[in-house]
Amino acid sequence: MNAPAPLSTRAILEKLIAFPTLCRTENVELIDWIEAFLRNLGARCLRVPGEQTGRFNLFASIGPETDDGIVLSGHSDVVPVEGQPWTTDPFAMTERDGKLYGRGTSDMKGFLACMLTAAHHAAHRTTLRAPLHLAFSHDEEIGCVGVHSMLRDLAAQGFKARGCVIGEPTSLHVISGHKGKLAAKISCHGLAAHSANPDRGCNAISLAADMIKTIEHLQEDLKTNGAADDHFEVPYSTMQVGLIRGGVALNIVPDLCDVQFEMRLLPGADPQPWLDRLQEHATQLCVERPHARIEIETLNAYPGLDTSEEESFLRDIMRITGDNRASRIGFGTEGGLFNEYLNMPVVVCGPGSIDRAHKADEYILPEELDAGECFVKRIVETLL
Structure with a gap:
């Protein structure tokens, strides 16, 4: 009996899209399917x-057990679709008007499909001199939190490779660097009172407003006096408030207000001096206002990426894509963590566009998916 024909990259993508692997939810069924696919190879x-x-995270290898392989990496989770005006089922890939619609088509199950095609291509080459590695992570979309356990395990095993390609959607342009991120929460505690006698309380929302103004002043200082890198569209580190929650009723002086803010940091930038200044102001506010207490807690952080323009792995990937120079991006990836844990050069390069990510009717063009398939196959050819 003849063996069944291998799935096309498009057919693989259709399978992957059907798994609703929203961030902060289980991805076990998708990982089961991918692992079975890879073990069959x-x-x-x-x-x-x-x-x-x-x-779960999943790490797979095909080829000899040497230290000079290449890692292709992507995250399995996607952002929610709730409240978005989709015109197609986000978890059933739909072809319409020359586009392939579905949540994750660009970010980044399109690249995951290419990774599995690369695995099939590698598995049927008998002359691999170095291995192809595939890394699938979970919960990247909430701050690159899931990949840590996999990278810790690999580091403990002494894993080494020549380099890693993170396949975030870059329209197949090679990216050598991106900013890091720090997310934090400011908890402002006051004293509740009846709104008819507000002086008997301590208004936590007022405390939060003062802290927000301080963040705005620090942002201006970052822009004016902080480090700069003109390779980025926003050439300085940033600091901004994204969430605020406080109060229970209009006629009660609020005793709690939480503010969440983030910093987007140039590679190598240290956030601690700016956090220290924020803490100093919080301490001063509590001295000035009886019953006030302010806590600042880091929720999540991941490093930036800064791969040298002279790195040979970067140059090799650029030869495949035809880029004359590498670019830098403002959004983050798991690339800095791969570099930090495993001390390997990392580039970011994948099919599709980040401009379509996280939106209703996310799509990838068939020709972009084909180009992504060609890209990873050429990477496999370098391992022969």
Whole structure:
């Protein structure tokens, strides 16, 4: 009996889209399917559980066990679709008007499909001199939190590779750097009172407003006096408030208000001096206002990426894509963590456009998916 024909990259993508792997939810069914696909190709697979039930990372290798392989990496989770005006089912890939619609088509199940095609291509090459590695992570969309357990395991094993390609959607342009991120929460505690006698209380929302003004002043200082890098569209580190929650009723002086803010940091930038200044102001506010208490807590952070223009791995990937120079992006990826844990050069390059990510009717063009397939196959050819 003849073996069944291999799935096309498009057919693989259709399978992947059908798994609704929203961030902060389980991805076990998708990982089961990918692992079965790879084991059928003879891949060596390592499944690494995350901190929450039903969430997993998967690392697979094809070829000899040497230290000069290449890692292709992508995250399995997608952002929610709730409240978005989709005109197609986001979890059933739909072809319409020359576009392939579905949540994750660009960000970034399109690249995951290309990774599995690359695995099939590698598995049927008998002359691999170096391995192809595939890394699938969970919960990247909430701050690159899921990949840590996999990278810790690989680092403990002494894993080495020549370099890593993170396949975020860059229209297949090679990216050598991006900013890091720090997310934090300011909890402002006051004293509740009846609104008819507000002086008997301490208004937590007023405390929060003062802290927000301080963040705005620090942002201006970052822009004017902080480090700068003109390779980025926004050439300085940024600091901004994104969430605020406080109060329970209009006639009660609020005793609690939480503010969440983030910093987008140039590669290598240290956030601590700016956090220290924020803490100094919080301390002064509490001295001035009886019953006030302010806590600042870092919720999540990941490093930026800064791959040298002279790095040979970067140059090799640029030869494949035809880029004359590498670019830098403002959004973050898991690339800085791969570099930090495993001390390997990292580039970001994948099919599709980030401009379509996280929106209703996300799509990838068939020709972009084809170009992504060609890209990863050429990477495999470098391992022969």
